[in-house]
Amino acid sequence: MPGPVLEMRAIVKTFPGVKALSDVSLSVRAGEVHAICGENGAGKSTLMKVLSGVHPYGSYEGDVLFEGETCRFRDIRASERQGIVIIHQELALVPYLSVAENIFLGNEHARHGLIDWNDTLRHATALLRRVGLDEHPGTRVADIGVGKQQLVEIAKALSKSVKLLILDEPTAALNDEDSGKLLALILELKTQGVTSIIISHKLGEIARVADAVTILRDGRSVETLDVRAPETTEERIIHGMVGRDLDHRFPERTPHRPEAGAASALEIRHWTVHHPIDQQRKVVDDVSLTVRRGEIVGIAGLMGAGRTELAMSVFGRTYGRYAGGTVLKDGREIRTRTVPEAVAHGIAYVTEDRKHYGLNLIDTIGRNISLSALAKVARRGIVDEHEERRVAEGFRTSMNIKAPTVFEPVGRLSGGNQQKVVLSKWIFAGPDVLLLDEPTRGIDVGAKYEIYTVIDELAARGKAVVFISSELPELLGMCDRIYTMAAGRLTGEVPRAEATQEALMRRMTRDNPRTGDEPTTEGLRTTGDSRTTGDSRTARDEREQR
Incomplete structure (x- = not known):
């Protein structure tokens, strides 16, 4: 050797x-x-x-x-x-x-x-x-x-x-x-x-x-x-x-059961968006979905399926060219033509690219957290630095952000701690609907569990959560329902009790999303293995029986 x-x-x-x-x-x-x-x-x-x-x-x-x-x-x-x-x-x-x-x-x-x-x-x-x-x-x-x-x-x-x-x-x-x-x-x-x-x-x-x-x-x-x-x-x-065994990769969660007749916290109807350069190509094509308060709804799809494009276009039309569709909140139509409009209506978007779009890396933890809702820490148009620090210290403690002070530049933090700052920023804004795009990308298993717990707590407080992820076990472990996308279109909706990696992958790989054909997934690689899927399903079944 x-x-x-x-x-x-x-x-x-x-x-x-x-x-x-x-x-x-x-x-x-x-x-x-x-x-x-x-x-x-x-x-x-x-x-x-x-x-x-x-x-x-x-x-x-x-x-x-x-x-x-x-x-x-x-x-x-x-x-x-x-x-x-x-x-x-x-x-x-x-x-x-x-x-x-x-x-x-x-x-x-x-x-x-x-x-x-x-x-x-x-x-x-x-x-x-x-x-x-x-x-x-x-x-x-x-x-x-x-x-x-x-x-x-x-x-x-x-x-x-x-x-x-x-x-x-x-x-x-x-x-x-x-x-x-x-x-x-x-x-x-x-x-x-x-x-x-x-x-x-x-x-x-x-x-x-x-x-x-x-x-x-x-x-x-x-x-x-x-x-x-x-x-x-x-x-x-x-x-x-x-430093410890993780008996469960995901927090214990009681499946959400919406009240009969309750309006959806967020409803998207016939949403269509064209590519920003090739305006003949639809990156989001006639998508309709609903999310209720207290519910975590997943969106699964392969690269290029249109998941991020959907979230960004709904959040202030920050991607592509809007071609049609409506957004309803609590049963009433709202306008989300700009980011301030979306935020004013209680919608937050946690981007998949925290370094470029989610954070100001050269500014402090405290300033990054307050940026989404400066009015909350301002008096007569001037930021109250003592209040800003108090708020940031609260999030540093509650989110377990590992940094010596809230004056630490965000660029010096690890990826998991940066993600906690992004989540803190949007939680501070007090949204009713959170669009989470790959919220655990590049994060270790321990920090993932902490972020899963935060997401679970947000849903328990009545927030509506849209959870976009490339990791199928993550969606299976966290979501009440899962939509699948391919080529910019929705190809299915799978309830928690029926969700498996194989069921999701069949819908994610349909050649023609408009048809009911479901091609085989033989030869395709999914995240995790059959043991992960089986363990997730067993844990879910036991929780639902309890």
Whole structure:
């Protein structure tokens, strides 16, 4: 068995008011895929930033050894010269430069001070072929999808003669198909001698590609496990991450039973929206649905089904071109032509992209929470900072936002804590209807449970919740009813008692949503496995019997 190519010994990293890493050790063997997992805020990304020189030598305690030599990286260029390359969760590509220009940015092929474009394009083509990307190197990065952009980042790493590739949540923003391609590439690079470290919350991915997994909790290394060993179960990894067994992945919930004759809190009738550029294409096509107070209603669909487009267009018509349809609240028609109109009518939208659309990352926790309802913390048009702080402190405590104070910039928080700030912002606005779009994306299992509990409590208080998710077990565990979408149209409505992954997938993959044909799902991959579905159904049946 090959020896360790990387050793990190007793690493300690402190930020003002927070010890992010405390005596963390990590050992990675040459040629393996090594996973690192832990809750949001456990220190995973911080540890990798220490390794890659983002946090330079001298700003932390402990030792880093690579290929047997002690490393004292002063910046990221120093680590790249040794063959250590990190790909951050937020891709570091320039959208308006070409693929080739991005691959060799800062590492240009030049002669006598001038870029040799023929040499650049030739080498870029070879690298793209190596990562399995059939794209012209002259294509702008802005014109390719996120999945392809991830492959461009890996091609960029390979151009630097990478020996150790670090990937931070590489599939967080990818669909199943692109995720599968990326994971297959990681395994292919392994056969070529490239050692990889992958940070991921997705335990299924870890089981698929990793040889070993190191668990971090609260800034400390808990243990390193052989992924192939029989005792390395999903339950053991979760226990290591959260420090306790999760007997239930979802809160205990009594199915909602609406009062007879009660009006729907939200009703959408014949809603149609065209694509913002290709205005002949319908991204939402004649969709009608209802949500009652106290009810959690899911929307399931594959990428491109129109789920996000539906939510954004209802919330102030923030996506596409409105072509028809009405919105009713408590039985009365309302106008939601702008975001202020939607908010004034008690509708809130938690976006799937919290970093770009949900938060101001350079502002504080307190200011982000108050932004949706400044009038509540203002007197005579001026924000009362003491009231703003009082409100924010209340949410920091009740939502368990892990930060030293509410004056902490949101950009410094982990993904799970950022999501709690987004939810706090909209809860503070006092909505009657919440549109939640992938509310647990990129969040670990412990933080997910906390957010599920918040959503459950909102429904118990009489809020109407629309829950959009790509994870079918999540919808099965949380929702009273689930609508399915394909090609911009609703293809079915499944009550809680009849909901299974297979039933949902049949409706999500109908070739013609207008017909009742239900093609087989053989060969399609769903989130989770049959045990997850069975356990969820059993738990639901027991709760309903009680």
